[in-house]
Amino acid sequence: MLGPPSREKWSSDFPRWFDWVIETAEVYDYGRYPVKGMGVWMPYGFQIRRRVLEVVRGLLDSTGHEEVLFPLLIPEHLLRRESEHIRGFEGEVYWVTHGGREELDVKLALRPTSETSITYMETFWIKSYRQLPKKYYQVVSIFRYETKATRPMIRLREVTTFKEAHTVHESFEDAERQVLEAIEVYKAIFDRLLIPYVISKRPEWDKFAGALYTIAFDTIMPDGRALQIGTVHHLGQSFTRAFDFRIQMRDERLDHPWQTSYGVSDRVVASLIAVHGDDRGLVIPPSVAPIQVVVIPITPGDEEKRGKVLTYTAKAAEALEKAGLRVHVDDREWERPGAKFYYWEAKGVPIRVEIGLREAEQDTLTIARRDTLEKTEVPLGEAGNRIRELMAQIESSMRERAKSFFGERLLRTESLEEARDWVEGRRGIAEIPWCGRESCGLEMEERVNGKVLGTPWPEEPVEEGKRCPLCGRPAVAWIRLAKTY
């Protein structure tokens, strides 16, 4: 029996594998559009993105979030209102300066994120604690003039799938409760997509510009680098003060409400691709696969037999569609079955159904799993149910595989050297005891040659006796370091 496809290219040269897979599977055209850091979602990729967004929207809508759509352009004076915020983003904002042949009076920023424009409008919309909590979100393009090397779907200048949520609360505590809710929503999103993660509280020096603190989700790429895939910020009153946004509080006072914001991006799709792929291409979890079952007729040369196979194929496809599956029949005549197998494997369709004369005559289907390449033959009458069961099995074995890969890439050690070897060897994320001081954190980045992701969330007590390997002070937390994208 065939084993699952190898993951040699996938792990040994991940960036190249990733470029190859998004091109071959026609997900995202990158590198040819004549603006650096911007690419095109192609039809198949767009459908994956759409299904992923359905998961995201479904979870947000069912927890009382309301979708809105704000303008792309933010006038300079608005973006500058909160000083930490503009300091954080100033270096990477795109500016519109001209309309037609005229120079604009006010420069307009392409939104790098929308705290400022949304807070500004909230001052008109929200007057009383009675309207709170208020949870808005939008799915939009954001723009960052990245100076680092850009990468398709991972580090873009136009992030085309930015889901940003913005919430308003009557107290610090309620905003903190919202942070927890946001974390639960994100856990549910990544769990649904079978993407493993660690949750860290980002260090002070790496929190969102304008936030009290930032909680982040990181996953691990096949090459051992960490990828930030979601962030949740407690904004405190930074923006409500900057915009003098005040509401009537429960005790009749007028005061500035509290806010949170949280976002996920194209990287959700990027990590879906990265985490599950193999050397043959994409492996898409059945729940979000645009096509769950591809049906490939293998037609004999004989005209009559050919007709028999095609008739049976149509009948089988109809039965599978009736069973509620997303089915595509690949009946391209000029393409050989082998080429079709290759094509749909690259696209990561979870189930391939092969129909030849034997199947047509015996009223069966030959079914191949994309993840393991295992084949079985089932009676047509049972096919809908069998495929449904198989898809559940595929989901669970994909989850297990991703989890075990991820688990092997977490190291907890008290030794700086071990941590350094781990991180430099691209083996994943290392955790070491930390005294809590920024100076030691920054020095660890130097010594380990990686980036601090932060400390575990929820907070974990550190066992007695653990010490910061740099200064020797008692450790207050484990701190995570990794190579990152």
Next chain:
Amino acid sequence: MLGPPSREKWSSDFPRWFDWVIETAEVYDYGRYPVKGMGVWMPYGFQIRRRVLEVVRGLLDSTGHEEVLFPLLIPEHLLRRESEHIRGFEGEVYWVTHGGREELDVKLALRPTSETSITYMETFWIKSYRQLPKKYYQVVSIFRYETKATRPMIRLREVTTFKEAHTVHESFEDAERQVLEAIEVYKAIFDRLLIPYVISKRPEWDKFAGALYTIAFDTIMPDGRALQIGTVHHLGQSFTRAFDFRIQMRDERLDHPWQTSYGVSDRVVASLIAVHGDDRGLVIPPSVAPIQVVVIPITPGDEEKRGKVLTYTAKAAEALEKAGLRVHVDDREWERPGAKFYYWEAKGVPIRVEIGLREAEQDTLTIARRDTLEKTEVPLGEAGNRIRELMAQIESSMRERAKSFFGERLLRTESLEEARDWVEGRRGIAEIPWCGRESCGLEMEERVNGKVLGTPWPEEPVEEGKRCPLCGRPAVAWIRLAKTY
């Protein structure tokens, strides 16, 4: 019995009514965002927009269109490639000139439309007639530095709901066939939304910049002005030549393929609102209403009776949801029933269900139609079916009402004076015989004091003996004129 709500404000001061309704019904916040011509889709408006887009996407997907997503930014040299095109758009393009603190080497346009960027990428994707026809579409923001007065959802500088389709064909004829398909798709969209229209071939001097010809859909606003709500362009080979985009043709030659493009915008939602509204606010067709049934408990002061009403309300809402309806229960305690009626009428929810003690005790529901305000009482057990029937009736009477309003606003006359009175009196669209010459067409605009919309599509033969009222030559077509937005 109550008649339907008046349409006094709706027709006598439509622009003001429109501003009022989108604010009161919380559809679109306009005029407060600090960039001219840009507004915010609020949660309720966003849900209407979402349902409308579902109709649009459904019809495009089922006719073989593939959704994609292209970058917002188009480098100057790309936008300038087709000379007619840039001439048409140059005056209204927004330009990004800076990234961070640096000036960009190449100015980047905010897309005013995407023919140039899409054609550019098609040169990589499409190599052979075998891949044709190819039909892409995307739903994106486009930007136009409008110098005319801006209006919410009707004339914006950021058009946030631009559905643009772009297709490629192996021949002029196949592109023409695509124009017909696009027209059928748009007819289906507007029919579904109960929006009446005329279809005109735009005159040469008003076609899309770069097109061979443009077919347009216009509807009529309550104040008698025409509103363009959709356009379809046969692009010929303008863009494929400009980009030297060549493919292998059926006869082995390499040649430039043919293209079409077609778009609808925020104006689809604007016309949905305008066409169906009345002095109480929105009237949304049940098929696209975010909430189809709002349930309002009318609670007596007595605690026990109150409990009875609320329990029954929950039971009724559950039954209606089970019947597949989109239901919302307004159980806000601090708001009086009258205020709730007013609130949901403004939001245009098709059906209101009132539940008081009588209904709770008799196992019935009192049902009010938004369009006519008629009330009936039905047994709870039949409510799902009855509401379903009622919604079908509402759709058909809304369609009839819109059609009859529209029909009364079309005038065919041979007299320039009558046409002028009609158009100047804001009574709608006038049709007069036309010799086909641009000079007469332009003079008619002067004389009638309106804008030429074009000639009827499909082409209509003009009866013998009709003459152009300006030059006296035999008429070749009726030409439509109106005040426009």
